[in-house]
Structures are given as C-alpha cells and as structure tokens.
Amino acid sequence: MRVEKLSIQALRCLDDVTVEPAPGMNVFIGANGAGKTSLLEAVFLLSHGRSFRAGARDALLQRGASALTIYAELVRDDGQRRRVGLGREGQRWQARLDGQSAPISQLVSECAVVSFDPGSHALIAAGAEERRRFLDWGVFHVEHDFLDLWRRYQRALKQRNSLLRAGETAGSLYLPWERELDDTAQAITVWRKHYLDQLLVLVTKYVAQLVPELGSVALRYRQGWGDEWSLGETLAAQRYRDMGRGHTTQGPHRADWTVSYEYAPLREHLSRGQEKLTAVACLLAQAELFAQHAGEWPIVCIDDLASELDQIHQAGLVGQLRDAHAQILISGTDCPPSLRSDALLFHVEQGRVSPLL
Numbered sequence: 259m260r261v262e263k264l265s266i267q268a269l270r271c272l273d274d275v276t277v278e279p280a281p282g283m284n285v286f287i288g289a290n291g292a293g294k295t296s297l298l299e300a301v302f303l304l305s306h307g308r309s310f311r312a313g314a315r316d317a318l319l320q321r322g323a324s325a326l327t328i329y330a331e332l333v334r335d336d337g338q339r340r341r342v343g344l345g346r347e348g349q350r351w352q353a354r355l356d357g358q359s360a361p362i363s364q365l366v367s368e369c370a371v372v373s374f375d376p377g378s379h380a381l382i383a384a385g386a387e388e389r390r391r392f393l394d395w396g397v398f399h400v401e402h403d404f405l406d407l408w409r410r411y412q413r414a415l416k417q418r419n420s421l422l423r424a425g426e427t428a429g430s431l432y433l434p435w436e437r438e439l440d441d442t443a444q445a446i447t448v449w450r451k452h453y454l455d456q457l458l459v460l461v462t463k464y465v466a467q468l469v470p471e472l473g474s475v476a477l478r479y480r481q482g483w484g485d486e487w488s489l490g491e492t493l494a495a496q497r498y499r500d501m502g503r504g505h506t507t508q509g510p511h512r513a514d515w516t517v518s519y520e521y522a523p524l525r526e527h528l529s530r531g532q533e534k535l536t537a538v539a540c541l542l543a544q545a546e547l548f549a550q551h552a553g554e555w556p557i558v559c560i561d562d563l564a565s566e567l568d569q570i571h572q573a574g575l576v577g578q579l580r581d582a583h584a585q586i587l588i589s590g591t592d593c594p595p596s597l598r599s600d601a602l603l604f605h606v607e608q609g610r611v612s613p614l615l
C-alpha cells in the first residue's frame with residue numbers, strides 16, 4: 259500500500275501542502291519546527307483517526323483556521339485505488355472514502371500506517387493503554403468482526419457503569435449487561451491472545467536482529483480480570499466495590515501485555531535504547547503480520563530517525579524495510595547516510611514542502 263498523493267490544509271503549521279511521495283523511500287528534511295512531524299502525523303491520522311503525539315486534538319487545527327483537511331490517494335499493491343479524506347470543521351470530524359461520507363472506522367480499515375516516532379518507546383515503558391491500542395489496531399486489521407464485538411462490549415460497559423453511578427443495588431438490572439460483557443470479553447480475549455501468538459513469531463525474528471544480547475523474548479497477556487473466575491462471576495462479586503469507584507474495574511478494557519527477555523525479565527532492566535529497539539521490533543512485527551494477512555505492507559512512517567537510533571540500528575531498520583518493498587516516509591534534520599542513494603528527498607521549511615532535485 260502506498261500514498262501517491264497527499265494534500266493537507268491547516269494542520270498545525272502546514273497551511274496548504276501537496277506532496278507526491280515515491281513508492282519506496284522518502285525523506286523529509288528540515289530544521290526544527292519546520293513541519294516534518296506534522297506531515298507524518300497527517301498520514302497517521304488517516305489510518306488511526308488520532309495523532310501519534312500526545313496532547314489535545316484541538317492543537318492539530320492551525321491557529322486562526324476554522325477547518326482542517328487531509329486527503330490522500332492510496333494505491334494498493336494489486337492496483338486498486340482509494341481516495342481517503344479526514345476533515346475537521348468546528349468540533350466535528352468527518353471522514354470521506356471515494357468522495358462519500360464514511361465512518362472513521364472505515365477509513366482506518368482502508369488505510370494502514372505503522373509509525374515509529376519519539377513517543378514509540380511508550381509502547382514498552384508507559385501504561386497499558388498504549389499497548390492495548392497497539393494490540394487492538396493489529397487485531398482490528400486481521401479479524402474483521404473485532405470492531406463489532408468491541409462496540410458490543412463498550413455498550414454493555416457503559417450501561418453497567420451508569421447503573422453503578424446511579425447506586426442501583428438490584429442484581430437483576432446488572433445481569434443482562436454482565437452476561438453480555440462476559441460473552442464479548444471471552445471472544446475479545448481469544449482474538450487478542452491469538453494475535454499475540456502470531457506476533458511473537460515475528461517479534462522473535464526482529465529482536466534477534468536488533469537486540470540479540472537480551473536473549474529469547476516472551477509476550478505475556480493479562481486479560482484484565484483473574485484467571486480463576488469468568489468475567490461474569492467476577493463482575494457479580496465486584497458490584498459493591500465497583501459502585502464505590504463509580505466504574506467497572508475489571509475486564510478486557512483493563513487488559514495489558516508485556517515483553518520480557520531471557521536476560522532482562524523486567525522492563526526496568528532495559529536501557530532507554532533497548533526500549534526503543536523493542537518498540538521497533540514490535541512495530542516491524544505488526545507491519546509484517548499485517549502484510550501476511552493483507553498481502554501487502556502498510557505504509558511505514560519514521561519520525562526523527564537519526565535522533566532515535568544509532569547509525570548501525572538505523573541502517574538495520576532501513577535495510578529490513580527496503581527488503582520488504584514498503585513505502586517509507588522518514589523525517590529528520592538531515593538525510594541518514596544509508597538513505598542517500600535511493601530515497602526521494604523533500605525539503606520542509608516553514609510549513610512548505612518541496613522535492614529536492
């Protein structure tokens with residue numbers, strides 16, 4: 259999958275930009291604050307409906323502008339074309355697919371982007387939410403019924419939380435929602451575990467190349483409630499406690515997964531660089547697993563490559579992606595030496611982007 263044309267209006271400092279990236283390697287070079295990250299952020303927004311940067315969605319809209327739009331022409335490896343767009347006017351976000359309004363989830367299913375950026379080590383170092391998002395993005399692209407199941411779970415969760423907040427004590431009011439939570443939680447857990455099993459095969463391959471000093475790797479899933487009872491039984495037993503907290507404290511919305519190594523069993527054993535390389539291994543594994551199912555690689559964005567990895571690991575990562583024939587969008591203040599021969603270079607300056615000939 260690749261972006262053939264990308265147009266952006268009023269996203270941060272990008273006032274009105276159109277870029278036609280090459281099918282392979284593309285490098286966006288510019289000074290700090292020029293708008294390089296914002297360009298990759300636009301591509302990521304199309305594929306996730308949110309930014310990879312922390313912070314308010316409001317900050318995406320250019321100061322003083324009333325609307326922002328991102329539009330891309332995507333080409334699949336089999337030649338199929340899709341026109342995808344995402345816009346915000348006032349407080350409303352709207353997605354478009356081939357000229358028609360579409361739910362954002364449909365946009366996300368059409369446009370697959372994997373991103374490595376300065377925040378990516380959060381996948382290893384930060385809280386469970388980041389890891390659940392990563393996991394669910396992967397499952398969503400592999401198991402097409404996952405979104406419906408997840409929505410059913412969320413709907414039942416919302417109902418149970420309303421009862422808890424209202425201080426309802428009648429068990430009969432909770433039962434239908436707890437049954438629904440139990441049913442959907444089991445299926446969500448099976449799919450997530452199955453996805454992690456498949457991911458592990460590829461993570462093992464990439465960590466052997468990127469951090470061989472850490473030995474073998476394991477991925478452990480924690481389902482979000484104890485193993486000895488079903489979720490339905492757990493929730494029934496927890497009602498009074500949950501009422502005190504005002505929300506449901508157990509279930510797959512509290513799940514987590516962790517990476518541990520033979521010679522670094524705890525996350526605290528990893529250096530910052532090893533956290534980043536572990537995140538790279540997970541992201542590459544996710545991209546390759548996507549390719550195994552979809553028959554093509556996702557678009558890969560790498561923000562600020564040079565400041566994230568040393569030159570040996572940069573060359574290793576770029577080599578892997580080059581072999582995969584993925585479309586790659588890289589940003590940096592300079593072009594890494596390993597890319598000088600075959601990348602299409604763009605210059606980004608004060609929110610303007612032009613090809614470097």
Ligand SMILES: Nc1ncnc2c1ncn2[C@@H]1O[C@H](COP(=O)(O)OP(=O)(O)OP(=O)(O)O)[C@@H](O)[C@H]1O
Binds near residue numbers: 272294316
């Ligand atoms: N809502 C906004 N409206 C206008 N400008 C904004 C807005 N949000 C951020 N900016 C500006 O947009 C510019 C682009 O930032 P961006 O992070 O894309 O730059 P960059 O080239 O990746 O920089 P660095 O190399 O420092 O990471 C910055 O100068 C920032 O101050």
